Amino acid sequence: DAGVIQSPRHEVTEMGQEVTLRCKPISGHDYLFWYRQTMMRGLELLIYFNNNVPIDDSGMPEDRFSAKMPNASFSTLKIQPSEPRDSAVYFCASSLLTGGGYTFGSGTRLTVV
Amino acid sequence: QKEVEQDPGPLSVPEGAIVSLNCTYSNSAFQYFMWYRQYSRKGPELLMYTYSSGNKEDGRFTAQVDKSSKYISLFIRESQHSDSATYICAMSEEETSGSRLTFGEGTQLTVNP
Numbered sequence: 549d550a551g552v553i554q555s556p557r558h559e560v561t562e563m564g565q566e567v568t569l570r571c572k573p574i575s576g577h578d579y580l581f582w583y584r585q586t587m588m589r590g591l592e593l594l595i596y597f598n599n600n601v602p603i604d605d606s607g608m609p610e611d612r613f614s615a616k617m618p619n620a621s622f623s624t625l626k627i628q629p630s631e632p633r634d635s636a637v638y639f640c641a642s643s644l645l646t647g648g649g650y651t652f653g654s655g656t657r658l659t660v661v
Numbered sequence: 662q663k664e665v666e667q668d669p670g671p672l673s674v675p676e677g678a679i680v681s682l683n684c685t686y687s688n689s690a691f692q693y694f695m696w697y698r699q700y701s702r703k704g705p706e707l708l709m710y711t712y713s714s715g716n717k718e719d720g721r722f723t724a725q726v727d728k729s730s731k732y733i734s735l736f737i738r739e740s741q742h743s744d745s746a747t748y749i750c751a752m753s754e755e756e757t758s759g760s761r762l763t764f765g766e767g768t769q770l771t772v773n774p
Binding site (some may be wrong): 552578579589590593596598603604616632639641644645646647648649650651652653654655657 | 693695697702703704705706707710743749753755757758759760761762764765767770
């Protein structure tokens with residue numbers, strides 16, 4: 549298995565633009581998580597899905613952020629409009645229901661100028 | 662007060678040294694404890710996974726959990742330059758993925774050749 553695949557690896561965009569981050573989880577995993585990592589706050593959980601259904605989005609900072617999981621093999625995290633304070637590394641992770649830890653993707657490094 | 666406290670470092674040691682990394686936590690319901698290793702510009706990868714109190718050894722790595730003190734440790738013996746990374750502790754109340762992971766901030770380790 550190729551692991552959790554995220555795209556793009558890097559994204560530089562201007563303030564006010566829409567940004568879409570993509571994730572393909574490991575086949576057969578029941579859970580998908582979106583995290584944001586910054587130096588100041590470390591890893592912050594934004595939202596997670598179980599069997600494609602959003603379970604907890606309380607970590608989504610504000611209405612500018614939205615996430616979807618239309619099927620078991622694809623999820624998107626969208627920021628519209630983007631702001632400089634959204635600059636961070638965004639990670640997608642997936643796991644089995646039975647736990648045992650998460651498998652993270654390589655992340656998308658977002659810079660909003 | 663954060664639920665999980667971890668000294669961010671940075672920590673610098675010579676090759677061959679024994680490294681001790683630690684986390685403290687406040688939630689007595691945590692039962693599952695993990696250590697993730699994150700190389701620069703990569704996603705975190707699961708290094709050790711333990712349940713409740715006690716020790717677990719895997720090669721040069723030993724994870725220790727002391728639930729009475731709410732304290733966990735990761736020891737690295739015969740440290741190598743390739744161990745240079747950020748080490749992040751994580752913990753959860755239940756084993757299933759529906760139980761959210763709480764992460765520490767991570768400790769940046771450099772092993773000097």
